[in-house]
Amino acid sequence: MSVDLQTVKRVAHLARIAVSEEDAERMTGELNTILGFVEQLNEVDVSGVEPMTSVTPMEMKKRLDIVTDGNKASDIVANAPATEENFFLVPKVVE
Amino acid sequence: MSDLTHLTISEARARLRGKEITAAEITEAYLQAIERANPVLNAYVTVTGDKARDMAKASDAKLARGEGGALEGIPLGIKDLFGTKGVHTQACSHVLDGFEPRYESTVTANLWADGAVMLGKLNMDEFAMGSSNETSYYGPVINPWRRSRLDTVVMPTTHQGDGGFVSAGGAKTQRTLDNAQLVPGGSSGGSASAVSAFLCAGATATDTGGSIRQPAAFTGTVGIKPTYGRCSRWGIVAFASSLDQAGPIARDVRDAAILLKSMASVDPRDTTSVDRPVPDYEAAIGKPIKGMKVGIPKEYRVDGMPQDIEALWQKGIAWLKEAGAEIVDISLPHTKYALPAYYIVAPAEASSNLARYDGVRYGLRVPGKDIVDMYEKTRAAGFGREVKRRIMIGTYVLSAGYYDAYYLQAQKVRTLIKRDFENVFAAGVDVILTPATPSAAFGVADEDMASDPVKMYLNDIFTVTVNMAGLPGISVPAGLDAKGLPLGLQLIGRPFDEETLFQTAHVIEQAAGTFQPEKWW
Numbered sequence: 001m002s003v004d005l006q007t008v009k010r011v012a013h014l015a016r017i018a019v020s021e022e023d024a025e026r027m028t029g030e031l032n033t034i035l036g037f038v039e040q041l042n043e044v045d046v047s048g049v050e051p052m053t054s055v056t057p058m059e060m061k062k063r064l065d066i067v068t069d070g071n072k073a074s075d076i077v078a079n080a081p082a083t084e085e086n087f088f089l090v091p092k093v094v095e
Numbered sequence: 096m097s098d099l100t101h102l103t104i105s106e107a108r109a110r111l112r113g114k115e116i117t118a119a120e121i122t123e124a125y126l127q128a129i130e131r132a133n134p135v136l137n138a139y140v141t142v143t144g145d146k147a148r149d150m151a152k153a154s155d156a157k158l159a160r161g162e163g164g165a166l167e168g169i170p171l172g173i174k175d176l177f178g179t180k181g182v183h184t185q186a187c188s189h190v191l192d193g194f195e196p197r198y199e200s201t202v203t204a205n206l207w208a209d210g211a212v213m214l215g216k217l218n219m220d221e222f223a224m225g226s227s228n229e230t231s232y233y234g235p236v237i238n239p240w241r242r243s244r245l246d247t248v249v250m251p252t253t254h255q256g257d258g259g260f261v262s263a264g265g266a267k268t269q270r271t272l273d274n275a276q277l278v279p280g281g282s283s284g285g286s287a288s289a290v291s292a293f294l295c296a297g298a299t300a301t302d303t304g305g306s307i308r309q310p311a312a313f314t315g316t317v318g319i320k321p322t323y324g325r326c327s328r329w330g331i332v333a334f335a336s337s338l339d340q341a342g343p344i345a346r347d348v349r350d351a352a353i354l355l356k357s358m359a360s361v362d363p364r365d366t367t368s369v370d371r372p373v374p375d376y377e378a379a380i381g382k383p384i385k386g387m388k389v390g391i392p393k394e395y396r397v398d399g400m401p402q403d404i405e406a407l408w409q410k411g412i413a414w415l416k417e418a419g420a421e422i423v424d425i426s427l428p429h430t431k432y433a434l435p436a437y438y439i440v441a442p443a444e445a446s447s448n449l450a451r452y453d454g455v456r457y458g459l460r461v462p463g464k465d466i467v468d469m470y471e472k473t474r475a476a477g478f479g480r481e482v483k484r485r486i487m488i489g490t491y492v493l494s495a496g497y498y499d500a501y502y503l504q505a506q507k508v509r510t511l512i513k514r515d516f517e518n519v520f521a522a523g524v525d526v527i528l529t530p531a532t533p534s535a536a537f538g539v540a541d542e543d544m545a546s547d548p549v550k551m552y553l554n555d556i557f558t559v560t561v562n563m564a565g566l567p568g569i570s571v572p573a574g575l576d577a578k579g580l581p582l583g584l585q586l587i588g589r590p591f592d593e594e595t596l597f598q599t600a601h602v603i604e605q606a607a608g609t610f611q612p613e614k615w616w
Contacts, residue, residue, distance in 0.1 A: 001500070003491065015446060015490040016453070017483055018471035027487060030548055034488055037549045038435040038501070044508050051506035052513065054367075055323045055337065055565025056590060061366045075197040081460035088455050091466045 001039070002032045099124040100293040104169055104350040107296060111158055111168045118154035118168025121296075122147050122212050125170045129214065129294050135616045138279075138289040140175055140233045141183040142215035150212040157210065166357055167210030172295035174286050175216045176223055177203050177341075178330035182213075186332040187231040188221045190477025191458040200330025201362045202299060202341045209357040214295050218285030221479045222449065223306055223334045226554035228284025229539065230481040238279040238314060238536050239292035239612040243270035243579035270579050272615055277536040277580070280310030280554070286344045287314040291612060297345040297354050301331060303338045304437055305532075305558030308570035311344050312531035312583030315572040315610035317351045317600065318344040320558075322590045323565035324369035326355075327362035335444035336367075338437075338562040347609055348571060348601045352376035355593065371591060379594035380601045385419030387599070390524035394430035395557055397533060403576040404530045411528055411573055411584045414606040415599070425524060427515040432508050433560040438552060439492050439505035440563075445482075446489025452477060484548060513564040520589050526599050529557050531570040531583035557585060567593045571600040573607045581610050 003011070008028045012019040019027065073086040082089035099121045102110065110116045126144050133139050147170065154168035173179060175187050178196040185191035199207070207213070220230040228236040245268045279288040283300035287310035290298050300307045302320035311318025319342045326341040333339060343354035356376050362368040391412060396405070416422050454460035454473030461476045463469035478486065492501035519527070533556055537544065544551045561568035567590070570583040584603060588596045 001497075007491075008487070011487055011491045011494065013471075014494060015486050016450075016467070016470040016474055017478070017486065018468075018475035027484065030484055031487060031491070033547060033549055034438060034484075037552075038438055038505075041432055041435050041439070041504050041508055044429070044432055044504075044511065046504060046507040046511070049507045049510050051503050052509040053506075055513065056367075056369060058324070058367075058369060061363070061370075063363065072197070076456075078197055079194050079457035081454060081458070090455055091463065091469050093466050 002035055003028060100128050102296070103346050104166070104296050104353050107169055108353070112163060114158070118151035118158065118212060119148065121168065122151035122170050122214070125214055125295060132292055132294055132616050136237045136239060136288050136292055136294070137234055138218055138236050138285045138292065138294055139172065139215045140187060140218050140285070143182055143213055146182070147212050147214050150207070154210050154212060164208065164210035165353070166206060168212060169210070169296050170212045170214050171206060172214050172217045172286060172289045172298040173203055174283055174299050174301060175219050176301050176332045177299055178332070179203055179213070179216065183216050184332070185232070186222045187219045187233050188477065188479070188482070189232045189459060190452045190474065194457050196330070198330055201327035201360060201364065202331065202358045205360050206299070206357055211357070217289055217298060220282035220284065221482050222332065222445070223282040223301055223303055224445070224481050224485055225281040226305070226309060226551050227278035227537070227544065228281040228310070229278060230281070230479050232479060235539055236279050236284040236288045237539070238277040238288060239616060240277060240314060240536060240580055241612070241615060242273040242275060242277070244273065245269070246271055270613070272613060276539045278313070278539055280313035280536065282306040283310050283318070283344060287311055287316055287318070290314070290316045290344050290346060292616065297343055297350055299341060299358065300344045301339060301341050302562065303334050303441060304562050305555035307342050307344060308558045308568055308583070308585060309532050309554055311570040312572070312581070313536040315581030315612065316344050316346060317348050317569065317571050318342065319351050319355060319569040319593065319596065320561065320567060321355060321359060321593055322567045324367050325359045325567070325591065325593070327360060327365040327368045329362055329364040333448040335441040336448065337444060338441060348597055348604050349377060349380055351569070352380060352597045369591070374594055376593060376597050379598040382598050383419065384415065384599055384602050387420045387525045388523050389415050389420045389422050390425035390519055390527040391422060392425050392427045392430065392527060392529060394427050395529040397556065400530070400533055401576070403535075404533065404582060407574050407582050407584065408528070408530050411603055414603055415528065418602045423524060425519050425527070427519065427560070429508065429511045429515050430560055433512050433563050434552060434556055436505040436508040436512070437555070437559045437563060438488070439501050440509065442485040442489035443493050443502050444489070446486045446493065449482070449486055509563050512560055516564050516566060525589070526595050527587040529585045529587065531557060531585040533557065535576045535578070535580035535582055561587055566590060567596055569596040569600050571603050572610050573603055575610065
């Protein structure tokens, strides 16, 4: 399988990365090189093989459903580019 | 006073406990070495001098009271991927500009609890994506090792030492360093370069496809990627969560064992942290390997592998045999599929993990006409080329209609790769010996690698299988190539059997010796 310029632009938008025409053209070539490399996986007979979900056989750890942390609003927003009274500020989303 | 920066961790530990030296002295020696070397090597992206001095002072107080921890007063460098409270933590990416977490990663918290001193944050490939440390927003790291040329000079008297060899005729061959700058490998290139150039006693690193073992091999240092689940991932910037593991890079096998003992823990905050006590890895060092079964996988003999590496592998086999190990030929038939499967699984997980860098919660924000425009512009400006490439691949293979063909197929192949190892271990093999890398360190801005991303990816061909199967792997320096560059051997063990790796790596180290670059910086 290979990707064309249109697909690259669509994927870039899905990934929320702005690409120029020039970027998209360069990426098309690079992505096709990588996709060409991974193509060889199709040679492998995987019939009856379960996909890996965890490298170590272990039971999912569960914790008690209780509050163990919190009251850290100022810590959470401390690194944000724009905040107001412990809220993240973003460009207007709804008109 | 001898150069304190040249002490191994075990030597420094003994002298600190014996009150022959102080933590303040050794810390100061490292800070001075960094100040001199870093403008050239670019191993550190931030030096935390004041913090280091404060920590050293506290260590000296503890040592004076005889209350020192396992790493009391030992100065370490920390890869920029580890969250360190109030200190630069950016995974060497522009997108995390100015980020200083309000928390401490479990691994670094463990180190500080044991008394270690933080010298600063180490350079790395952006988000740990790279094999040369050239994708860092902070520029490439330089390897303290350089190629050299052998010259024959006639010696008036027979003399041995200072790196020279004496031949029968009394002529001495001496190495002349080349000026070309080499990469230290990646992604933990800053860690490897700093350890090798005596800019820290040891360093933390992380390994998703070979990022500890490949730079260790390129710099003549020891690096271990422990079993998946041995070190907590809590507070470490995530790249590919099912593959990422933290581990140390150190100057010798014993130091690596000392560091891993402190880094590893059982952590309720990481659900993949395995509930198993951390053994005393140092105790495994020096134990005989007589009767141990060492597997040699035929699939690791690849086309175009330099003769030096094949010869080194044979040497390693001979050393282990001499120490009483039983050498057996084994087959890991799915080896060649590990790298392509990795380049589906790792980018897929990365595309999901890196979705959080949106210009809202931390780091860089580039304004846009609306919120989507802001996201797209921020991510376009914040991520470097390699990171974008991997996010794009990951997004594509996970997108509607392609998931089964790529991601599901890769995860099935991953099961087969793991099964290969399980079969071999079930047949009684204790440890597997392979080369660590398919080449020695290469030049900065290598044109071949720059023009084809897959060429760069091939650096991880011998290491990536271990991540795919979640196993522990150690890279130990085993010799120099014809150009005088270090080469490493890799040992792969059963899950949670890091002790056998330290035990066996020590045998190789005893036979091969340790390697230091000639100082030019």
